[in-house]
Amino acid sequence: MAGFFLFVILFICVFLRNMFKYILKRILIFIPTLLVISLLTFLLSVSVPGDPVEQMLSSASENGGKNVLASEQAYIDKRKNLGLDLPVFYFSLSNKATPKNLHEIPKKLHRENLEVFINKYGNWNEINSYYQSVKQLEIAVSHIDKDSSNADALIAVKDNLYKLYINHDDATLTSAKKNIQKNIQIASLQSISAPFQNTVAAYTAMKTKATTWKNSIPSIHWYGSQNQYHQWITKFFKGDFGISYQDQRPVKTVIWDALRWTLMLSLISMFITYLISIPLGVYSGAHKGSRFDKTTTTILFLLYSLPSFWVATLLIMFLGGGDFLGWFPAYGVGTDAIDDSMNIFQVAGVRMYYLFLPLVCFIYPSLAFISRQMRGAMINTLSQDYIRTARAKGLDEKTVLWKHAIKNSLLPIITLFASIFPLAISGAVTLEIIFSIPGMGKTVVEAIFSRNYPIVYTVVMFSAILTLVGNLVADILYALVDPRISFSKK
Amino acid sequence: MSTPIENNEKEQAYWSYVKRQFKKNKRALFSFYIVCFLAFIALFADVLANEKPLYCSYKGNTYFPVFREYGVMMGFAKWPPDLRNIDWLNTKFDAVVRAPIPYSPTTLDPFNSGFVSPFGKQDVTSTRWRHWLGTENIGRDILASLIHGTRIALTVGLVSMSIATIIGILLGALAGFFGDNRIKISRASVIMLLIGLFFAYFYGFSARSFTMSEAFSLSLLKGFLQFSFSILIFIAVLGGFYLLGFVLKIIPFFKTKVAIPLDIIVQRLTEIFLSIPRLFLILAIVAIAKPGIFLVMAVIGFTSWTGISSFIRAELLKVRNLEFIEAAEALGYSRWRILFKHAIPNALSPVLIAVAFGIASAILVESFLSFIGLGIPAEVLTWGKLLALSRGGKSQLWVAIFPGLAIFLTVTVFNLIGEGLTDALDPRQKK
Numbered sequence: 057m058a059g060f061f062l063f064v065i066l067f068i069c070v071f072l073r074n075m076f077k078y079i080l081k082r083i084l085i086f087i088p089t090l091l092v093i094s095l096l097t098f099l100l101s102v103s104v105p106g107d108p109v110e111q112m113l114s115s116a117s118e119n120g121g122k123n124v125l126a127s128e129q130a131y132i133d134k135r136k137n138l139g140l141d142l143p144v145f146y147f148s149l150s151n152k153a154t155p156k157n158l159h160e161i162p163k164k165l166h167r168e169n170l171e172v173f174i175n176k177y178g179n180w181n182e183i184n185s186y187y188q189s190v191k192q193l194e195i196a197v198s199h200i201d202k203d204s205s206n207a208d209a210l211i212a213v214k215d216n217l218y219k220l221y222i223n224h225d226d227a228t229l230t231s232a233k234k235n236i237q238k239n240i241q242i243a244s245l246q247s248i249s250a251p252f253q254n255t256v257a258a259y260t261a262m263k264t265k266a267t268t269w270k271n272s273i274p275s276i277h278w279y280g281s282q283n284q285y286h287q288w289i290t291k292f293f294k295g296d297f298g299i300s301y302q303d304q305r306p307v308k309t310v311i312w313d314a315l316r317w318t319l320m321l322s323l324i325s326m327f328i329t330y331l332i333s334i335p336l337g338v339y340s341g342a343h344k345g346s347r348f349d350k351t352t353t354t355i356l357f358l359l360y361s362l363p364s365f366w367v368a369t370l371l372i373m374f375l376g377g378g379d380f381l382g383w384f385p386a387y388g389v390g391t392d393a394i395d396d397s398m399n400i401f402q403v404a405g406v407r408m409y410y411l412f413l414p415l416v417c418f419i420y421p422s423l424a425f426i427s428r429q430m431r432g433a434m435i436n437t438l439s440q441d442y443i444r445t446a447r448a449k450g451l452d453e454k455t456v457l458w459k460h461a462i463k464n465s466l467l468p469i470i471t472l473f474a475s476i477f478p479l480a481i482s483g484a485v486t487l488e489i490i491f492s493i494p495g496m497g498k499t500v501v502e503a504i505f506s507r508n509y510p511i512v513y514t515v516v517m518f519s520a521i522l523t524l525v526g527n528l529v530a531d532i533l534y535a536l537v538d539p540r541i542s543f544s545k546k
Numbered sequence: 547m548s549t550p551i552e553n554n555e556k557e558q559a560y561w562s563y564v565k566r567q568f569k570k571n572k573r574a575l576f577s578f579y580i581v582c583f584l585a586f587i588a589l590f591a592d593v594l595a596n597e598k599p600l601y602c603s604y605k606g607n608t609y610f611p612v613f614r615e616y617g618v619m620m621g622f623a624k625w626p627p628d629l630r631n632i633d634w635l636n637t638k639f640d641a642v643v644r645a646p647i648p649y650s651p652t653t654l655d656p657f658n659s660g661f662v663s664p665f666g667k668q669d670v671t672s673t674r675w676r677h678w679l680g681t682e683n684i685g686r687d688i689l690a691s692l693i694h695g696t697r698i699a700l701t702v703g704l705v706s707m708s709i710a711t712i713i714g715i716l717l718g719a720l721a722g723f724f725g726d727n728r729i730k731i732s733r734a735s736v737i738m739l740l741i742g743l744f745f746a747y748f749y750g751f752s753a754r755s756f757t758m759s760e761a762f763s764l765s766l767l768k769g770f771l772q773f774s775f776s777i778l779i780f781i782a783v784l785g786g787f788y789l790l791g792f793v794l795k796i797i798p799f800f801k802t803k804v805a806i807p808l809d810i811i812v813q814r815l816t817e818i819f820l821s822i823p824r825l826f827l828i829l830a831i832v833a834i835a836k837p838g839i840f841l842v843m844a845v846i847g848f849t850s851w852t853g854i855s856s857f858i859r860a861e862l863l864k865v866r867n868l869e870f871i872e873a874a875e876a877l878g879y880s881r882w883r884i885l886f887k888h889a890i891p892n893a894l895s896p897v898l899i900a901v902a903f904g905i906a907s908a909i910l911v912e913s914f915l916s917f918i919g920l921g922i923p924a925e926v927l928t929w930g931k932l933l934a935l936s937r938g939g940k941s942q943l944w945v946a947i948f949p950g951l952a953i954f955l956t957v958t959v960f961n962l963i964g965e966g967l968t969d970a971l972d973p974r975q976k977k
Contacts, residue, residue, distance in 0.1 A: 149744075
C-alpha cells in the first residue's frame with residue numbers, strides 16, 4: 057500500500073512537476089489560513105459569556121453550597137480537568153495594573169469582576185486583599201450552624217455575600233454591606249463580625265489607595281506554551297479533539313454519530329439532484345427559448361428562491377400529521393420505530409419513510425441551482441466555434457450534444473462538486489433543526505448554545521480544512537479536464 | 547486618450563445603456579416595481595397599520611397621534627396627559643380617522659386571540675375591524691405584523707449589504723488596484739506602524755474596554771459614541787507613530803522601500819471567511835451577544851463582503867491597465883485619487899449584481915435567525931418569527947402561509963433583479 061502511494065508521489069514529481077509545485081504551494085498557504093481560523097474560533101469561544109465549569113457542575117450535582125471549601129475544590133478540580141486553569145493564550149496584552157497570574161483566580165465570574173476593579177482602581181494588592189477578605193468572610197459564614205433563630209439572617213447574608221463577589225458599582229456594594237451588617241446585628245452572628253469588618257476595611261483601602269495611572273501603561277505578559285490555545289491546537293493535530301462538555305463523550309464519537317446522518321442525507325440528495333438536473337439542464341440549454349425551456353427555467357427559479365424552512369414548515373403541516381394528511385412522520389429519524397428483529401431492508405425502509413420530507417427539502421434548492429448552472433454552461437458551450445464545426449461536418453445533433461458539448465459544459469459543475477465536502481460537514485442547519493435530524497448542523501448549533509467549545513472548535517476546523525481541500529481539488533480537476541489551464545506561472 | 551469630461555459622457559452613455567437593457571427584461575422590471583412597492587410599505591408602515599388614529603379629536607383638542615409619536619420618539623414632543631395611558635382602540639373619540647389597518651403589531655385583541663382564521667367568524671364589531679389575515683396566538687393582527695415586518699426585512703437587507711459593500715469595495719479595490727507590489731512604503735514606516743498598532747489598540751480599545759462596555763450597557767447611542775471615540779484614538783495614535791517613522795528614515799537601512807502584498811493579504815482574508823461556514827459564524831456571534839436588530843445587520847454585513855470584494859478585485863485587475871488610468875497617471879494625479887475617482891467608479895457595475903443577490907440572502911438569513919428565535923429582541927415581530935409561531939401542534943395555515951409568502955416574494959424579486967442586472971451588464975450581449 058505504502059509502495060503504491062510512493063509510486064504515485066514519484067509519478068506526480070516526475071511527470072507533473074508543475075502541478076506538484078502548485079499543490080505544494082497551495083498546501084503551504086493553507087497553514088497560515090488554518091491558524092488564523094483556529095485563532096478566530098478560539099477567540100469567539102473565549103468571549104462567550106457564562107462559565108462552562110459552573111454549568112457542568114450544576115448539571116452534575118445539586119448539593120453544591122453545603123461546604124464552601126469542598127465545593128470550591130470541586131470547581132478547581134473540574135476546571136483543571138478541562139484545562140481551563142491555564143492562561144488563555146501565549147501572551148496577554150494588558151496594563152501594568154493587571155497581574156500576570158490573574159487566570160489563577162478560579163471562578164470566571166469573580167475574575168471578570170476583579171478585572172473591572174482593576175480598571176477602576178488599578179491597585180492589585182488592595183483589590184486582592186479585598187477579594188481574599190470576602191473569601192474569608194464566606195468561609196466564616198459557612199462555619200455558622202444553622203438554627204431556627206438565625207436561618208433568615210443567614211440566607212440574607214449569603215445572598216449579599218454573593219453580591220460582593222460579582223458587583224463592582226459602589227451603590228450596590230454599599231447596600232449589600234449595610235444589609236450584612238444589619239443581619240449580623242439582628243441574629244447576633246458574632247463569629248463573622250470580625251471578618252466582615254476586615255472586608256469593609258479592605259474595601260475602603262482599595263478605594264482610597266487607587267493607582268489608576270497604572271492602567272494607562274501597557275504591558276505584555278508572556279506565558280509560553282502552557283496555555284489553553286496551545287494545548288488545544290497541538291492535541292487537535294494529533295487527532296485528540298477532547299471530550300464533549302455536555303455528556304462527557306469523546307468529541308470524535310459525537311461528531312462521527314452526527315456526520316453519518318449528514319453524509320447520508322447529502323450523498324443521497326446529491327445523487328438524485330445530479331441524476332435529474334444534468335439532463336434537465338442540458339436539454340433546456342440545447343433547446344433555449346422553447347416552451348419547455350421557459351417553463352422549467354421559471355419553475356426552477358421560483359424553487360431556488362423558496363426559503364427551505366418555509367417549505368419544510370408547510371410540508372410538515374400538510375403531510376406530516378396536523379389536521380391535514382398525516383402521510384409522513386414530522387420529526388426524527390425513526391430510531392424508535394426500529395428494533396433488532398428487522399433486516400437491513402426493513403431498516404432502510406423505515407429510515408427512508410422518516411427521511412422523505414427532509415430529503416425533498418434538501419433536494420429542491422440544489423436541483424434548481426445545478427440545473428440553472430448546467431443550462432447556462434450548455435448555452436455558452438453551444439455558441440462555441442467547435443460545435444459549429446461538429447455540426448458542419450454532419451454529426452447528428454445527439455452526438456454533438458452528448459459527446460462534444462457536454463464535456464466542456466460540465467466544467468462549472470466540477471467546482472460545485474468540490475463544494476459538497478464542506479456542505480457535508482456543516483450540514484443543512486435549517487433543515488436538521490426543523491426535522492430534528494441529529495446531524496452536524498443540529499449538533500453544532502446545540503453546541504454553540506450550550507457553550508460546548510470542543511465540538512464547535514472541531515467542527516469549524518474540519519469544515520475549514522475541507523473547504524480548503526475542496527477548492528484545491530476543484531482547481532486540480534479543472535486543470536485535468538481543461539488542458540488550457542496550466543499550473544505554471546504565465 | 548480620453549479627458550475626464552469625455553469619460554464622464556461615456557459613463558452616462560454606459561449607464562443609460564444598462565438601464566435600457568434592464569428595462570427590456572420584463573421580469574426584472576416588474577420585480578423592481580415590487581421592490582418599490584415594498585419600500586413604500588416599509589416607509590409608511592406606521593401610517594398603514596397602527597392602533598393610534600391618524601387624526602383624532604378628543605375632549606375638544608385635535609391630535610395627530612401617529613405623527614406625534616415620531617416627535618415623542620425623538621424627544622421633541624410629549625404625550626398630553628389625556629392621551630398618555632389611553633386605550634387607543636376602545637376609546638370613543640369625537641372624530642377620528644384611523645389607519646387602514648387599525649392595529650399595531652403590538653396590539654393584543656383579547657376577543658380574537660388563539661389563532662383566529664381570516665376566513666372564519668371573527669369577534670369584531672364591523673368589517674372595519676376585521677383581521678384580514680387572521681390573528682396569532684395572543685391576538686396580534688397578522689397583517690399589521692407583516693406590514694411592520696417589511697420594514698425590518700428591508701432595513702436588514704439594505705444596512706447589512708451597505709456594510710458588506712463598503713468593506714468589499716475597499717478591500718477588493720486595494721487588492722485589485724495595488725496588487726502585490728504597487729504599494730511600497732519604507733521599512734521605517736512598516737516598523738513604526740506595527741509598533742503603533744500595538745499602542746493604538748491598547749489606548750483605543752484595551753484600556754477603554756471598561757468605559758465602552760459601561761456606555762453600551764447604558765444605551766446604544768452612548769456606546770456607539772464611545773466606540774467612535776475609541777476609533778479616533780486608534781487612528782490618532784497610529785498616525786502619530788507613522789509620523790515618527792519619518793524621523794527613523796534618517797538611517798539608510800530604514801529608508802529602503804518594501805512592497806506591501808495587499809493582494810495576498812486580502813485573498814487570504816477572503817479565503818478565511820469563505821472557509822468558516824457563514825451560518826455557523828453568524829450563529830456563534832449572535833448567540834454570544836445581546837439580541838438586537840443592529841447586531842444582526844452588522845453580523846450579516848461583516849460576513850458577506852467576500853463576493854463583492856472578489857468582483858471588484860477582478861474588475862480592477864482589468865481596469866487598472868486601461869488607457870484612461872494610464873492617462874490619469876501621466877497627468878500626475880495621485881494614486882489614491884485615481885483609485886477612488888477613476889478606477890472604482892468604472893468597476894462598480896458588477897457590484898450591483900452582488901448587492902441584489904446579497905440583499906436576498908441577507909433577508910433570508912435574518913428570517914431564519916428569527917425563525918429559530920435568535921438575534922431579534924423578543925418584542926419585535928418579524929416575518930421569520932411569525933412563521934415560527936405556526937409551528938405548534940394545531941394547524942394555523944394562515945400564520946405559516948402569509949409570512950412565508952412575504953419572505954418568498956421579497957427574496958424572489960431581489961434575485962430576479964440580480965438576474966436582470968447580470969443580463970443587462972453582460973458585455974457579450976452588446977453585439
